[in-house]
Amino acid sequence: MxxxxxxxxxxxxxxxxxxxxxxxxxxxxxxxxxxxxxxGLDRRIEIYSCMSGKLLKVFEGDVRINPEDTLGTSLLVDGKKVNTNMCYIITEKGTKAQILPQ
CATH class of the missing domain: 1.20.890 (cAMP-dependent Protein Kinase, Chain A)
Structure with missing residues (x-):
């Protein structure tokens, strides 16, 4: 029982x-x-001026976001760290296909 x-x-x-x-x-x-x-998630990041709304920079590639930051945001784009305190939009394009070893 x-x-x-x-x-x-x-x-x-x-x-x-x-x-x-x-x-x-x-x-x-x-x-x-x-x-x-x-x-690896293929993402596009558009960074804008928060005051004028003007597009300043576009990053595309494998992106990881660090949510632990308190001042601004840090992003890892293709292995390179990008720090910003600007306004940004992140668009996920999809996942990459992996070729399995045979």
């Missing part, structure tokens, strides 16, 4: 875990960063 209850409790816990974790924004962002690190 105790083993059956323990198995039922374990299966219920395992089934509920993705729903509990999946709702958390921080976990979802971490999963997106892991996907960006492992597979």
């Amino acid at each position: 105790k083993k059956t209850f323990a198995k039922l409790l374990l299966l219920t816990s395992l089934a509920a875990t993705p729903f509990i974790i999946g709702g958390c924004d921080k976990v979802a962002n971490s999963a997106k960063n892991l996907q960006s690190d492992w597979v």
Whole structure:
């Protein structure tokens, strides 16, 4: 009886875990960063002047965002760090196809 209850409790816990974790924004962002690190997300970043709205710079490539920054934002674009405190728009183009070794 105790083993059956323990198995039922374990299966219920395992089934509920993705729903509990999946709702958390921080976990979802971490999963997106892991996907960006492992597979590479092709993104386009447009940096604008916050006062005039003029487009200043465009970056395209594999981009990772550092959400831990308190002053401004740091982005890792194709392995190079870009720091900005300007307004920006990030557009995700999709994931890159990986060729599996045979």
